[in-house]
Amino acid sequence: MQNIPFDRSLIDGILEKNKVKSVGSSTIREVKKIIDDVEAATNEKFIRMEMGIPGLPATQIGLDAQIQSLKDGVAAIYPDIYGTKELKYETKRFLKNFINLDVPEDSCVPTVGSMQGGFASFLTISRMNPKKQKVLFIDPGFPVQRMQCRILGIETEHFDVYDYRGDKLRDKLESYLSKGDFGSLIYSSPNNPAWFCFKEEELQIIAEVANKYDVIVIEDLAYFGMDFRQDYSTPGVAPFQPSASHWAKKYILLISGSKAFSYAGERIAVMIISPDLFNYESDMLEKYFGQRTFGRAIVFSSLYALTSGTAHSAQYALTAIFKACNDGTFNFRNDLLDYKKKAEIMKKDFTDNGFKIVYDKDLDVDIADGFYFTFSYPGMTGIEMLDELVYYGISAISLNITGSKRTEGARACVSLVSHDQLPDLPKRLKAFHKDHPIK
Numbered sequence: 001m002q003n004i005p006f007d008r009s010l011i012d013g014i015l016e017k018n019k020v021k022s023v024g025s026s027t028i029r030e031v032k033k034i035i036d037d038v039e040a041a042t043n044e045k046f047i048r049m050e051m052g053i054p055g056l057p058a059t060q061i062g063l064d065a066q067i068q069s070l071k072d073g074v075a076a077i078y079p080d081i082y083g084t085k086e087l088k089y090e091t092k093r094f095l096k097n098f099i100n101l102d103v104p105e106d107s108c109v110p111t112v113g114s115m116q117g118g119f120a121s122f123l124t125i126s127r128m129n130p131k132k133q134k135v136l137f138i139d140p141g142f143p144v145q146r147m148q149c150r151i152l153g154i155e156t157e158h159f160d161v162y163d164y165r166g167d168k169l170r171d172k173l174e175s176y177l178s179k180g181d182f183g184s185l186i187y188s189s190p191n192n193p194a195w196f197c198f199k200e201e202e203l204q205i206i207a208e209v210a211n212k213y214d215v216i217v218i219e220d221l222a223y224f225g226m227d228f229r230q231d232y233s234t235p236g237v238a239p240f241q242p243s244a245s246h247w248a249k250k251y252i253l254l255i256s257g258s259k260a261f262s263y264a265g266e267r268i269a270v271m272i273i274s275p276d277l278f279n280y281e282s283d284m285l286e287k288y289f290g291q292r293t294f295g296r297a298i299v300f301s302s303l304y305a306l307t308s309g310t311a312h313s314a315q316y317a318l319t320a321i322f323k324a325c326n327d328g329t330f331n332f333r334n335d336l337l338d339y340k341k342k343a344e345i346m347k348k349d350f351t352d353n354g355f356k357i358v359y360d361k362d363l364d365v366d367i368a369d370g371f372y373f374t375f376s377y378p379g380m381t382g383i384e385m386l387d388e389l390v391y392y393g394i395s396a397i398s399l400n401i402t403g404s405k406r407t408e409g410a411r412a413c414v415s416l417v418s419h420d421q422l423p424d425l426p427k428r429l430k431a432f433h434k435d436h437p438i439k
């Protein structure tokens with residue numbers, strides 16, 4: 001490592017060229033572009049923590065099955081919008097094996113990433129009942145889902161759950177849902193960006209309050225099984241991935257292939273619609289979608305209108321991965337443990353150099369080591385800290401864009417930091433700490 005901190009005028013010139021005043025207040029894609037430019041100009045590799053891209057190779061079982069399906073000719077054929085029979089079957093088995101949840105195959109539908117599952121859910125739910133269109137975000141959360149609602153013209157409300165964990169969650173949810181105008185609520189667990197994981201009791205509270213006010217629970221399981229404090233990876237054996245679906249009447253689960261199976265590039269996920277919701281009927285659904293039931297409306301109208309289904313070969317990939325998990329011939333957790341190892345090392349590097357972990361607890365226990373962590377530096381806002389860290393070859397994103405109240409914080413994603421870069425991190429943080437003494 002040389003030249004840290006970088007020459008300020010060089011970095012400032014790049015920011016100016018990119019028409020960016022502050023790295024800390026930029027979007028993820030803007031940060032990526034700026035850092036690409038700085039890396040090219042300085043010939044130095046950044047510690048890149050801004051993007052949530054899997055840092056592992058795609059699951060081989062998926063690749064093999066996908067390639068075979070392409071050789072067998074599926075590229076020429078429109079996929080069944082409902083999902084292939086085999087994927088529906090293996091998804092049903094996967095849910096039983098890893099969540100201990102029984103659902104019919106009809107409930108399991110592939111989507112073009114969870115991103116599409118979320119978009120189709122917001123779109124369809126917002127047309128069910130004109131009096132219950134709002135979405136409640138249990139934040140912090142994934143900024144794109146917020147954007148999806150904005151694009152669709154759907155009103156949202158948000159709260160940062162940090163101060164409302166455990167029993168306090170019930171009253172907080174009541175205060176929103178009792179107004180009667182919410183159609184759905186959404187959260188991720190493990191959480192992007194804070195990496196907390198709701199406990200069973202909290203998921204039960206979410207489900208109970210949602211049931212009371214007839215609100216649909218959208219549970220985003222983008223990081224399925226990735227609370228590494230537990231081992232959720234043995235089929236049919238407890239502990240299971242915690243889920244509100246055990247108590248909620250109307251729910252949608254979004255299970256992504258992107259992170260747990262490192263399959264982000266092929267844009268594949270499954271959406272699980274509870275039978276109560278799938279069979280729900282309304283005149284409004286008929287009016288907008290030409291279908292009376294929710295399940296048929298979201299599949300045969302929303303997904304049809306959006307992409308006409310999910311790429312055929314990617315469905316074969318996910319089927320093979322789920323089958324191998326179900327049969328116990330592939331343990332999805334083993335490879336992912338690399339994220340845990342890196343998080344442990346990186347978090348210590350930060351805290352050894354004056355930084356704090358922002359979301360540091362899951363109720364009474366320390367937050368897990370995993371894909372993301374959050375950090376802050378005394379005396380600085382998140383934006384100020386990120387604006388400064390860029391001169392030290394470190395990039396991340398501000399918590400501001402995630403609906404977090406913790407404006408002092410930033411989100412770090414460990415996935416793109418390679419093992420051979422790890423020795424550079426403490427050196428850069430030490431230089432930052434030295435140049436920014438804590439008062």
Ligand SMILES: Cc1ncc(COP(=O)(O)O)c(C=O)c1O
Nearest residue numbers: 113114115142188192222256258
């Ligand atoms: C919480 C959350 N939901 C959904 C997604 C998107 O998943 P997919 O790649 O399946 O669209 C992400 C990706 O970062 C995420 O963090």
